[in-house]
Amino acid sequence: MSRALDALLGSRLGRLACQFGKFGIVGVVGLAVDTAVVYALVFGAGLEFFAARVPAFLAAASTTFALNRAFTFRGAGDEPLHRQWAKFVAANAFGGVVNYAVSVGLESSLPVVQAHPFLAVAAGSLAGMFLNFAASKHLVFKGA
Numbered sequence: 001m002s003r004a005l006d007a008l009l010g011s012r013l014g015r016l017a018c019q020f021g022k023f024g025i026v027g028v029v030g031l032a033v034d035t036a037v038v039y040a041l042v043f044g045a046g047l048e049f050f051a052a053r054v055p056a057f058l059a060a061a062s063t064t065f066a067l068n069r070a071f072t073f074r075g076a077g078d079e080p081l082h083r084q085w086a087k088f089v090a091a092n093a094f095g096g097v098v099n100y101a102v103s104v105g106l107e108s109s110l111p112v113v114q115a116h117p118f119l120a121v122a123a124g125s126l127a128g129m130f131l132n133f134a135a136s137k138h139l140v141f142k143g144a
Contacts, residue, residue, distance in 0.1 A: 022072040023133050026064050027125060034060035035121050042117060049107045049117060053100055056121075061089050061096070073141030084140060091135035095128030102127040 037059045041052035065088045069076075079087075103124030106113045113119045 019072060019137070020133060023068065023136070024129070026067040026072055027129055029067060030060040030064035031122060031125050033063045034125065035118050038117055038121055049114075049120070050104050053103060053121075053124075057096055057100065058089075061092060065089070068136060068141070073136065076141035076143050088136065088140045091139040092128075092132045095131035095135065098131060099124035099128035 034056045037056035038049070038052045041047040041055065042049055045052075062085070065085050068088075069084065101124075103120040106123055107117060107120040108114075
């Protein structure tokens with residue numbers, strides 16, 4: 001069994017699955033940052049949910065960029081930090097739009113989600129995750 005597992009993990013598909021798993025772990029941290037900022041802005045500063053999602057997304061994107069650069073795509077950080085961060089945010093913008101649309105759509109239409117904004121943030125994050133992984137791997141952290 002150990003040989004089969006070693007062969008699987010050593011294969012291209014196995015390495016991709018491990019990388020995607022790391023991306024998911026980093027995404028959970030990003031989700032925590034996203035949620036914390038949303039709650040601070042909605043319940044602390046009185047912003048509307050749709051307005052709080054923009055700075056929350058940028059905070060989460062910056063956090064996940066740093067963690068993905070150091071953990072998920074280690075070794076693909078040869079570009080200047082500011083340039084790679086800008087590419088990351090730009091490349092993940094489509095996933096960000098999907099994330100935003102799903103979260104705002106759910107929050108505006110479901111009372112249970114209005115009472116618990118975390119549900120909207122989590123659903124939006126999941127919706128954008130696959131797009132963001134592909135964009136990060138192929139456009140930002142090439143060769144990792």
